[in-house]
């Protein structure tokens with residue numbers, strides 16, 4: 001396979017209980033990015049199945065979760081039929097595991113112990129409940145990136161340190177063994193490239209000083225993609241606002257109303273016509289209307305997704321990406337003396 005186009009790589013993380021925050025803040029920007037950039041770039045979208053049990057999961061559900069996740073992305077508009085878009089499962093490409101081991105041997109223990117995400121989890125759970133896999137996960141992530149010569153990788157706050165590590169280890173091996181890897185762009189360049197959608201936060205409807213999150217115990221302020229349109233309407237109508245009696249975009253004083261204005265805009269409505277109004281009801285009605293429309297549309301698309309087309313895409317991509325990854329791995333194996 002010819003590797004002429006620069007590569008954008010990102011993981012499609014399996015995740016149950018997706019809500020409109022995930023959809024508007026993560027799924028949709030990723031799908032839009034794939035649509036806009038394919039052609040000029042090669043888009044590698046991989047299912048990080050090897051990463052998925054660095055923390056405890058129900059293994060009997062993993063296959064179903066992977067397919068459900070891909071169905072959700074497809075329903076959100078992922079362009080499966082584009083020739084520059086590749087969708088593959090990490091574990092179907094053994095080079096990920098093999099390169100990880102090699103990179104492991106050039107990685108310092110201290111380097112991994114300093115990762116803040118790992119430190120945080122260790123404090124939360126205690127060292128004995130943290131797997132070596134979780135400890136080692138940034139190295140696997142570096143392999144995911146470096147095998148394909150990826151230049152751009154969208155990184156959230158919690159991933160910036162891991163991207164920096166991928167750059168470090170690539171530079172380290174290049175320096176010692178010659179040009180083995182493309183060094184991905186630094187975090188700042190990544191943010192410039194991916195633009196404004198990174199960091200967008202939909203707030204909880206009941207507690208609008210916090211972001212909408214699936215771990216929110218009651219779920220009353222969270223619109224899940226599986227909610228019935230009627231439930232979503234009720235949640236919006238019951239959204240927490242303020243007693244200031246004027247609609248303005250002002251997160252400090254009016255977080256609830258500001259969140260509703262943002263959600264309305266993100267769902268394709270026009271928030272401007274509500275600015276300055278004294279009644280909150282019509283704004284809520286408008287948001288509820290857009291939210292129910294959105295859910296009806298999304299849920300019918302999801303029901304119509306053809307799993308066969310997903311399976312065909314996976315098979316085709318995995319074949320091609322195995323070639324790309326094996327070629328890079330062989331180069332590394334030769335450099336470190338594992339192959340003649």
Ligand code: ATP
Nearest residue numbers: 015021022025026200201202203211212213214215
């Ligand atoms: P948890 O409560 O377990 O952390 P979550 O609801 O915060 O779950 P994640 O799985 O942490 O969801 O996040 C998945 C993706 O969705 C990430 O890219 C994250 O940045 C994005 N995301 C999560 N919550 C929101 C939100 N409220 N608004 C916009 N994007 C969000």
Ligand code: MG
Nearest residue numbers: 212213214215
């Ligand atoms: Mg979260």
